[in-house]
Amino acid sequence: MDKKHRTLLIIISIVGWTAIGGLGWYFINSYTSKPKKVRGVAEYDTLVQPTHYKTIPSQAFKNVILETDLGPVQIYFEPSEKHSVKFHQSYLKYVDIAYRGDTLVIHAKKTPKSTKEEPVFKQIYVYTPDIKYYQGEASQTTFSYFNIEKLKVDSRSSWMRFYGCKIENLELLTDHPCNYRLEENSYFGKVRADINENSAMTCLSYIQNDLIIKTKDFKKIDISKENVKKLLVEK
Incomplete structure (x- = not known):
């Protein structure tokens, strides 16, 4: 070669x-x-964020008492065939649930201040087919789409709203400043409201029978004259 x-x-x-x-x-x-x-760690754990809310099944109750620490807390009541309570995961470990007969007691422990790095969402959802009594310290309380006979509210909330509800007999009491709002898509048979001088009320709902208000001053009370058939004032 x-x-x-x-x-x-x-x-x-x-x-x-x-x-x-x-x-x-x-x-x-x-x-x-x-x-x-890595043994014990699923592959999707690094890709999928955990669920933001956790629903906890509850035994049957007719009454709800909410005890919370200071700071904004939002509680929502919605109808459901089954009783349950739902919390945001960031708030779950700061809340205890107890029962006193047919009363559900939700007690919030001292909650650290929310930060950008570790936000705490103080949101509570209560699901029940019926509710008779509610006493709460939440800063915001909302009742939505309930069709029930009677409800008594002892409010410690600064803001309370009724949306899409049909309630035959509603009683509102408070010793604290509270702004009640009864939306125009709600219906009530009879409403009795004790509105103190530091509270306010906006009633846009249709009230078939009586709206009974106990107040010293009507400056903070706004009532739809078309929807309220009979207004009674108590001293």
Whole structure:
């Protein structure tokens, strides 16, 4: 074999082995660069965020008492065939649930101040087919879409709203400043409201029978004259 052909074979061999080596390195590198699985940790745990709310089944109750620490707390009452309570996960560990007969007691422990890095969402949802009595210290309370016979509210809330409700007999009491709002899509048979001088009331709902208000001052009371058939004032 002459020198020219020998040189050509050497060049071809070098190029071939270089290509094979590069291809092998590619596969080895690709394999070793894959993330290692950790025993006990699911692969999706690093991709999917945890559920924001946790629903806790509850035994049957007719009354609800909410005791909370200072700071904004929102509680929502909604109808459901089954009794349950739902908390935001950031708030769950600060809340205890107890029962006193047919009364559900929700007690919130001292909750740290929410920060951007560790936000705490003080939101509570209560689901029940019926409710007779509510006493609460939440800053915001909302009743939505209830169709019930009677409800008595001893409010410690600063704001309370009735939305899409049909309640035959509603009684509102408070010793604290509270702003009541009865929306126009709600219906009431009879409403009795004790509105102190530090509270306010907006009634846009249809009231079939009597709206009985105990108050010293009507400056903070706004009533739809078209929807309220009979207004009675108690001293």
